[in-house]
Amino acid sequence: MRYFAGIDMGSTAIKIALVDQQGSLSGHTVVPTGSFFQKNTLEALQLLLRERGIERSDVAYLLSTGYGRKLLPEADETISEITANAAGARAIAGSAAIRTIINIGGQDSKVLLLDADGHIRNFVMNDKCAAGTGRFLEMTARNLGTDVGELGNLHCRSSGAPLSITSTCTVFAESEIISLLARGHGKEELVAGVHYSIARRIVRLARQIGIEDRVFFDGGPALNSGMVAALEDELMLQVVVPAAPQLTTAIGAATLARTAWIDTGEQVNA
Ligand code: ADP
Numbered sequence: 538m539r540y541f542a543g544i545d546m547g548s549t550a551i552k553i554a555l556v557d558q559q560g561s562l563s564g565h566t567v568v569p570t571g572s573f574f575q576k577n578t579l580e581a582l583q584l585l586l587r588e589r590g591i592e593r594s595d596v597a598y599l600l601s602t603g604y605g606r607k608l609l610p611e612a613d614e615t616i617s618e619i620t621a622n623a624a625g626a627r628a629i630a631g632s633a634a635i636r637t638i639i640n641i642g643g644q645d646s647k648v649l650l651l652d653a654d655g656h657i658r659n660f661v662m663n664d665k666c667a668a669g670t671g672r673f674l675e676m677t678a679r680n681l682g683t684d685v686g687e688l689g690n691l692h693c694r695s696s697g698a699p700l701s702i703t704s705t706c707t708v709f710a711e712s713e714i715i716s717l718l719a720r721g722h723g724k725e726e727l728v729a730g731v732h733y734s735i736a737r738r739i740v741r742l743a744r745q746i747g748i749e750d751r752v753f754f755d756g757g758p759a760l761n762s763g764m765v766a767a768l769e770d771e772l773m774l775q776v777v778v779p780a781a782p783q784l785t786t787a788i789g790a791a792t793l794a795r796t797a798w799i800d801t802g803e804q805v806n807a
Pocket of ligand 1: 550
């Protein structure tokens with residue numbers, strides 16, 4: 538059996554997906570990016586292959602994507618995360634007719650518009666301002682002495698109105714959060730306020746190219762139920778969140794790796 542690897546070398550996390558010759562997902566992993574993209578990626582791949590009982594030589598095609606994609610000479614090909622993300626949403630959502638993808642990552646956020654066949658019509662990206670990214674969520678969690686994985690629960694427990702976070706930059710927002718906490722405001726309302734602040738930013742970004750139903754929400758922050766709720770409120774529509782939203786782009790890259798291998802005709806000699 539041959540396998541195909543999609544490696545999404547994100548600013549915050551490295552995501553790896555493996556698909557088999559039939560295109561089914563055979564394994565996946567998520568590890569922190571750390572400072573050494575190549576070393577950490579190769580170690581994560583080796584561990585995943587060992588866990589799944591797959592030999593490295595059985596990986597017929599390796600496609601890298603994401604922020605650090607050029608830092609992996611072992612890849613057979615690199616591809617933009619926009620292309621990989623759209624391919625992942627197509628593979629996961631199938632016939633669900635996704636027309637908009639909202640992706641929030643660790644250091645950027647982007648919105649893709651798709652046509653009826655799932656091909657990219659337009660996209661817009663924010664990689665300048667951390668206030669609309671997962672970095673803002675990490676900073677919030679750190680200031681509250683909690684983990685990003687807890688922010689959704691805190692949001693769900695909020696009983697009052699979400700606090701208004703007025704700062705437009707994370708550096709000032711951090712001071713604002715500290716001062717709101719010092720004034721005795723609840724963590725829950727504060728976290729909800731941060732989620733709404735990020736959601737408003739991403740919806741403003743999306744409006745630059747238009748928002749069409751159905752909307753697919755992915756990237757690590759889509760694991761956060763509070764972030765999902767705030768985004769749905771701001772969009773005034775329900776979004777589709779895949780079971781493993783952080784892995785969409787890696788799954789897309791693995792799917793495209795399989796297609797590339799089929800297209801080269803190498804399977805004839807396999
Ligand atoms: P990138 O591709 O840029 O590395 P990711 O799509 O991996 O980004 O998203 C990273 C972000 O996801 C983090 O900054 C954090 O805000 C959020 N995140 C990661 N894990 C979780 C989790 N378990 N629950 C909620 N949010 C998470």
